[in-house]
Amino acid sequence: MLPEIRPATVEDAEAAAWCHLLCWREAYADLVPADRLLEGTSDIDRRTERWVTNLEEGRKRWIALNPDPAAAVEDQVIGFSAAGSGRDEDAPVTLELEAIYTRQAQWGSGLGRRLLEVAIGKDQASLWVFEDNLRALTFYRRNGFVADGARKHDPYFGLMEIRLVRR
Template identity: 75%
Template sequence: MRPEIRQATAKDAEAAAWCHLLCWREAYAGLVEADVLAERTSDLERRTERWAHATAEGWIRWLAVNPDPEAAVQDRVIGFSSAGPARDDDAPTPLELFAIYARQAWWSTGLGARLLEVAVGKDPASLWVFEDNRRARTFYRRNGFVEDGVRKHDPYFGLMEIRMVRH
């Protein structure tokens, strides 16, 4: 069965928070120091509160919902994406892809492309990605994004990020 993609609601906060933390663990293993990754992905309560707050504030976040109706709460949401007005002072596009993640079991299934489509469509957009995240950079290139040469340090995970842009 194909996962449903829909907008997140307040009721989704805990399942979405699980997805967020598990996606970080899966996507950043080997990129982020193991102890830092474990610490940054350990606070389910805080991440749940952040998801609930974002939904209450009207942020649009798209969820990919596990087609298995018996899935446990930590496996109920298997991916998500969000976008909005670009936050950079020198933004190359008006739209920024803030986040797109899929659980590892769903990599290479087309789910990422579906989540990208609902978040930004074919519109010009920019995004930030960890410089050493080859898998993500390949995905973005396949979807028309190119590196624009701008870099910055991400203090949360302690890695360098690069900006990619699709005009």
């Protein structure tokens, strides 16, 4: 059974926040030192508040629901994506893929592609990705994104990011 993908609501904020933090732990386990990763992914209340704020402000967030209706709150959402107006002053295109994550159990299932499709379709878009995140880079390249030479430091996890663009 394919996971349902739908727009997130404020009522989904806690489950989505759990997905967000757990996805970070899974995706960045080989990129971020364990103590820093745990510190950056332990505040569920703060992450839930961020989800609530973004949703109340009308920012579109798509979530993929676990097909198991009995799943615990931390496993109810198994992926998400978000897009909006480009946040960079030198944005190469007007649309930015702000986030896309799936739980590790979903890697390779096609769920990421489905979340990308609902977030940005075939439109031109930019995104930021950790330059050493080879799995994510492979996914984005397969979906038409190429590096445009822009780099920046992410202070939250202490890693370098590169900007990718699909025209």
